[in-house]
Amino acid sequence: MNDAQTITVQVVGIEQVTPLIKHFKLAPVAGGSLPVFSGGSHIIVVMQRTDRVHKNPYSLLSSPSQLDAYEIGVRRMEESRGGSHFMHDAVKVGSRLEIAHPVNLFALDKIARKHVLIAGGIGITPFLAQLEDLHDGSVPYELHYSVRSAEHAAFLERLRRREGDKIHMYYDDAGLTIPYQELLAAQPLGTHVYVCGPAGMIKHVIGTAQTWGWPDSHIHWEQFSAPPVGDAFEVFLARSKVSVHVPPDQSLLESIEAAGVEVPYLCRGGVCGFCHTKVLELDGELVHNDHFLSEAEKAKGKSIMPCVSRAQGKRLVLDL
Amino acid sequence: MNTVFKNETFRDDFTYRNTPQAIQRFPLPFPEDSYMYSVNIEPHLPGPRGSVTEFAFDVDEHYVAECRERAIVLATEPLRYQALPHMLSSQWDCLELIMDSLARDYPAHFSLSKQGNRWHWVNRPLQIDQQFTFGDTSTLPRQPLDYITRQAQGDFVVMDQREGDLWTEAGMVTTQADWSLDFDVGMTFKEWHGPVPLAHELQVFDRALKFLLNLRLGQPVRRLNWTMTVNPRLDTSPENYPHWGTDRASVTPQNAGDRVHLRVELQGLWRLPRSNAIVFGIRCYLISLRELSTVPKWARRVHRVLKELHPALVDYKGLTRYRDAAVAWLAPFDDGSPTTPGTAPE
Ligand code: FES
Numbered sequence: 001m002n003d004a005q006t007i008t009v010q011v012v013g014i015e016q017v018t019p020l021i022k023h024f025k026l027a028p029v030a031g032g033s034l035p036v037f038s039g040g041s042h043i044i045v046v047m048q049r050t051d052r053v054h055k056n057p058y059s060l061l062s063s064p065s066q067l068d069a070y071e072i073g074v075r076r077m078e079e080s081r082g083g084s085h086f087m088h089d090a091v092k093v094g095s096r097l098e099i100a101h102p103v104n105l106f107a108l109d110k111i112a113r114k115h116v117l118i119a120g121g122i123g124i125t126p127f128l129a130q131l132e133d134l135h136d137g138s139v140p141y142e143l144h145y146s147v148r149s150a151e152h153a154a155f156l157e158r159l160r161r162r163e164g165d166k167i168h169m170y171y172d173d174a175g176l177t178i179p180y181q182e183l184l185a186a187q188p189l190g191t192h193v194y195v196c197g198p199a200g201m202i203k204h205v206i207g208t209a210q211t212w213g214w215p216d217s218h219i220h221w222e223q224f225s226a227p228p229v230g231d232a233f234e235v236f237l238a239r240s241k242v243s244v245h246v247p248p249d250q251s252l253l254e255s256i257e258a259a260g261v262e263v264p265y266l267c268r269g270g271v272c273g274f275c276h277t278k279v280l281e282l283d284g285e286l287v288h289n290d291h292f293l294s295e296a297e298k299a300k301g302k303s304i305m306p307c308v309s310r311a312q313g314k315r316l317v318l319d320l
Numbered sequence: 321m322n323t324v325f326k327n328e329t330f331r332d333d334f335t336y337r338n339t340p341q342a343i344q345r346f347p348l349p350f351p352e353d354s355y356m357y358s359v360n361i362e363p364h365l366p367g368p369r370g371s372v373t374e375f376a377f378d379v380d381e382h383y384v385a386e387c388r389e390r391a392i393v394l395a396t397e398p399l400r401y402q403a404l405p406h407m408l409s410s411q412w413d414c415l416e417l418i419m420d421s422l423a424r425d426y427p428a429h430f431s432l433s434k435q436g437n438r439w440h441w442v443n444r445p446l447q448i449d450q451q452f453t454f455g456d457t458s459t460l461p462r463q464p465l466d467y468i469t470r471q472a473q474g475d476f477v478v479m480d481q482r483e484g485d486l487w488t489e490a491g492m493v494t495t496q497a498d499w500s501l502d503f504d505v506g507m508t509f510k511e512w513h514g515p516v517p518l519a520h521e522l523q524v525f526d527r528a529l530k531f532l533l534n535l536r537l538g539q540p541v542r543r544l545n546w547t548m549t550v551n552p553r554l555d556t557s558p559e560n561y562p563h564w565g566t567d568r569a570s571v572t573p574q575n576a577g578d579r580v581h582l583r584v585e586l587q588g589l590w591r592l593p594r595s596n597a598i599v600f601g602i603r604c605y606l607i608s609l610r611e612l613s614t615v616p617k618w619a620r621r622v623h624r625v626l627k628e629l630h631p632a633l634v635d636y637k638g639l640t641r642y643r644d645a646a647v648a649w650l651a652p653f654d655d656g657s658p659t660t661p662g663t664a665p666e
Contacts, residue, residue: 005538035537036413036593064594101538107596109482110406217483272534 039130041102054083059126106222113190115141120197227251252306270308284313325384336552364540375425403490411465413592474603495554571642576649577610619653
């Protein structure tokens, strides 16, 4: 359902901003403007490799009012299934890519009295766009940005130029860590906290905020769980009557798509619920990696989110 | 398209009528001979030529009269338009969506030219010519949503998305069946849709909400909803119940053909780009049973649907007082022969 809606873009700029992060500028091949978006949005980038297709989500880091080109930051993942390596190694200025319309699953709360933004590493990207929406100054905000060392501080100059003293830096190699307790213990009523970064950081922020009595609705986080690598398995698609092999480094969704069967998706990160698929038969176990199904639903084993989840065992039959 | 805009009323003398062409394109909401509540959301893709879904927003022969009716309602009840302060960016989003669509789809009636933020809007049917700066409210005579929805058919409710829910926090509501914006500002999606019987049992709202929270930019969706109204009255809000509530008792099997109208809402939902809000457009189509009966298949079908309608829905839709009269009026048109599937006239 989504592929018909993609936009063809051309890479018009690439910059290595840290040893691990590349900054890409994507302009529409057809010319004109890209769709307007809101800070915190991501796009799905479709990467056509010779042997397979990757579709990875990346946050837009450019200003929502800059529509001649979108900008994304891509971190080379150590244990990548290939998407980030492809972006780093194969994509050059002039390469063409397909992207889907922006989707915002990490929007600023419009009635918040204050925003506290917490970024770890590449997690800075959605905030770069959000900060543009905060510039009118009507709502106070502060940004806490943690990186391994100075050379890993992507986009810092850009931030310093625009944010001045609103940005607080923490360098691991200098022994500086974000003072989560103090930060979350003393915020005015109506403050919202947003965190984007490594899984451990997100967990820690959520846990600390909850301890200090923050309502869940005031805690926002975004992490696109890249589909974890797992054991290879076979799946039979009952309606399409095809058997599909899912290799360790390819997601169930990607494997199904490679077999020519379409599954609706939105986030490809286990959040949105679009790829929800019924399990008809199972001899073995489902490995649920999504944030969508409830614990009860996961336990029942009657459905799966193939964008991030997998199976282990002898037989899996899906209603596709 | 050469639409001739009709001069007609939705109150007092009720001169509203459908031309034969308008009847042929009426969006019948019943694909089969029975009806059960469902969410039936589908992509808002362009429908067949001339159909009500050909374009994002349907402008038909009632356009000018409906805009006039809206102005009448607002003159006495200005609170039918409301917007909370944090909804301003969504107001501009709505203005852009409606202006872009109308100018693109009906170039004979509307035009829009843009030079950066300097916009020039021309609405020929309403004789409006407006230059303004996009994003600067002081350059428009009214707030952006107020301004543009006075030039559009149907109601518009704008929902902010936060806390995993949708909040109805801006809107123009002057033609709504039995609910009103004043009643609903600040309500969540579930509170708003709460009272539909059977729907909760079917968990349709949980699923609809999940779906809408993920509504995508550039991929609007739509659904049809329906009820019935006595007389072609657009404004059947709860506040004005004293004006229209009594109409219900006036229906007899003899006059039902002219009095009773099927009221169909074409509901469209769009994600808005700057604000990440959702606009819910509710476009209302009215057709009398007599007009409906000019299409034999529809007469048979609507007769069967009304006759078999679940009692809880009869009640919810407010049809209790006159459903039997409507069924009796339609009965002579139903010879029991089968209807073809789908909603096409034949
Ligand atoms: S695509 Fe969003 S949960 Fe799978």
